[in-house]
Amino acid sequence: MSARIRPFRHDDPDEVTLVAGLHAGVGWPVRTFGGWAWLAANPAAGEAPVAWVAADAEDRPVGVLGNLRLDCVGPGLRVKGATGFSVVTAAHGRGAGTKLVRTFLTQPDLFAGWTLNANPAGAPLYERLGLSPWPHATHALKLAWIVDPVACAFGRALRVAAHDRRVSGMLGERLLSRRLDRTWSAPVADGIGPVVDFASGSAWDGYCQRLQGEPRLRPDRSPAVMEWRDADPQATWPAMTLGRFQGPDLMAHVRARLAKGNALEVTALEILDVDWLEGHDAAVSMLMAALFALARERGAAKLRLQVVSPRVLSALGPWRERARAEGGWGHCKVNWRDAAPDLPWDPTPFDGDYEICLRPAPAGERRRAA
Numbered sequence: 001m002s003a004r005i006r007p008f009r010h011d012d013p014d015e016v017t018l019v020a021g022l023h024a025g026v027g028w029p030v031r032t033f034g035g036w037a038w039l040a041a042n043p044a045a046g047e048a049p050v051a052w053v054a055a056d057a058e059d060r061p062v063g064v065l066g067n068l069r070l071d072c073v074g075p076g077l078r079v080k081g082a083t084g085f086s087v088v089t090a091a092h093g094r095g096a097g098t099k100l101v102r103t104f105l106t107q108p109d110l111f112a113g114w115t116l117n118a119n120p121a122g123a124p125l126y127e128r129l130g131l132s133p134w135p136h137a138t139h140a141l142k143l144a145w146i147v148d149p150v151a152c153a154f155g156r157a158l159r160v161a162a163h164d165r166r167v168s169g170m171l172g173e174r175l176l177s178r179r180l181d182r183t184w185s186a187p188v189a190d191g192i193g194p195v196v197d198f199a200s201g202s203a204w205d206g207y208c209q210r211l212q213g214e215p216r217l218r219p220d221r222s223p224a225v226m227e228w229r230d231a232d233p234q235a236t237w238p239a240m241t242l243g244r245f246q247g248p249d250l251m252a253h254v255r256a257r258l259a260k261g262n263a264l265e266v267t268a269l270e271i272l273d274v275d276w277l278e279g280h281d282a283a284v285s286m287l288m289a290a291l292f293a294l295a296r297e298r299g300a301a302k303l304r305l306q307v308v309s310p311r312v313l314s315a316l317g318p319w320r321e322r323a324r325a326e327g328g329w330g331h332c333k334v335n336w337r338d339a340a341p342d343l344p345w346d347p348t349p350f351d352g353d354y355e356i357c358l359r360p361a362p363a364g365e366r367r368r369a370a
Contacts, residue, residue, distance in 0.1 A: 003054035003096040010036040054096030062093030065100040071220035085353035114334040116352030131333035142327035151301040177299025195241040198226040207250035217345040236360035244283035252276030252283035259358035266301035273350035284315040309346035
């Protein structure tokens with residue numbers, strides 16, 4: 001069939017339901033009507049569609065590709081980038097995926113379009129359509145630190161035994177710790193503490209302005225952006241942001257959230273962002289130690305970083321040697337435009353779809369019912 005590509009009607013409940021069926025059909029997290037409305041309120045979105053669909057002859061979606069726009073900033077510079085997310089096509093929508101990716105890549109006014117979360121099946125398609133592995137040295141690398149080896153081993157055995165989706169559905173939600181219901185109690189030691197104020201004029205605001213003045217391209221993390229990120233109506237658990245402080249000033253940060261890939265996977269504390277002011281890379285190792293302690297306290301079986309740049313890899317210090325490599329395919333791909341800024345860009349999961357697409361760990365009554 002020949003599908004027609006058009007903007008997704010995120011304000012149409014029936015269309016949201018049809019797209020939810022596409023995502024549920026491949027076992028991916030489903031975005032609700034309110035969730036799509038939140039995505040559409042992205043401060044960087046402008047007039048761009050929140051997604052495109054491939055529509056059949058009766059105008060029903062047979063494929064979808066999400067479009068998360070980001071403002072990226074540097075000294076005196078603000079440019080648009082975009083990451084494609086949750087790309088899926090129905091069995092009778094053959095060829096729609098290629099059309100959707102081409103539509104995403106040809107949207108105007110971008111310095112680059114990318115995916116940092118390509119799966120093994122889709123990764124070759126992206127390269128055929130003009131996306132290149134990036135960063136060159138680490139585009140296939142994901143890092144994990146095992147917190148609970150027994151739970152991880154049991155989870156692997158359970159997934160092997162229940163490889164059939166019907167069996168998996170019969171087993172229901174597994175590998176949930178009682179400690180998930182605890183509240184965050186971030187350590188305050190060696191200048192490490194939680195960042196809770198993202199308002200204009202806060203320590204966070206000043207830190208981001210100093211980051212923006214360095215000769216490097218970074219995602220906009222301004223108060224307005226962080227307020228929007230923290231308002232996701234489908235987030236089961238709030239994200240935790242930890243900072244390395246010198247007096248009242250912030251020098252480095254990490255951001256993380258509890259997530260669970262599917263019903264038979266262990267809960268992971270997923271690192272969503274990491275950055276620091278030049279000269280303060282030693283803070284990353286300290287922040288990693290604090291995150292590992294938080295993962296253990298909250299019942300996460302692993303701590304994971306799914307987008308790694310050479311800059312972050314170097315700053316991890318001893319944590320680099322302790323890590324277990326995951327992935328193994330080129331999941332980070334980028335399509336550069338001719339007007340790309342002449343500044344280094346070291347993406348983190350914040351630049352990708354991880355914060356909006358990770359499946360949250362069940363909480364409260366949902367966790368107890370499971």
